[in-house]
Amino acid sequence: PNPNPNPNPNPNPNPNPNPNPNPNPNPNPNPNPNPNPNPNPNPNPNPTKTKPKPKPKPKPKPKPKPKPKPKPKPKPKPKPKPKPKPKPKPKPKPKPKPKPKPKPKPKPKSIIQKLVLT
Known part of the structure; x- marks a missing residue:
């Protein structure tokens, strides 16, 4: 009826119990949390x-x-030579005519003189 009842019940139950439970758990824990926190504050x-x-x-x-x-x-312009001015001839001053001296009036002779003269 069953020549091999259970020859290999589980041929490969667990060939690799824990080959790689977490192949890449966290390759880069914090690559760049805030690439540009405050590029321009204001x-x-x-x-x-x-x-x-x-x-x-x-x-x-x-x-x-x-x-x-x-x-x-x-x-410079040549200065003209001054012409000699003719000297004015001095006018002869008219000589003042001598005033005739008044003839002295004869003093009246005293009586004594008259007597002496005569």
């Missing part, structure tokens, strides 16, 4: 209120000053 709560930085104005290049042209020296 990004910009109100981006519209930021003033754009004024671009620096390019400094104007100084224009080279034109070299002053040397002014031509004026040629």
Whole structure:
């Protein structure tokens, strides 16, 4: 009826009892918990209120000053020789006419003189 009732009831019951219970339990326990914790601490709560930085104005290049042209020296004009002015002849002063001296009036002679003269 059954030539081999139980020749091999469990041919391979447990060939490898614990080959690899957990092949990769935790290969990288904490690779990168927080890759970028705080890239920008205060990004910009109100981006519209930021003033754009004024671009620096390019400094104007100084224009080279034109070299002053040397002014031509004026040629000295020859001074005209002064003509000798004719000396005015002195006008002869009219000699004042001598005033005639008044003739002295004869003093009235005293009586004694009259007597002596005569």
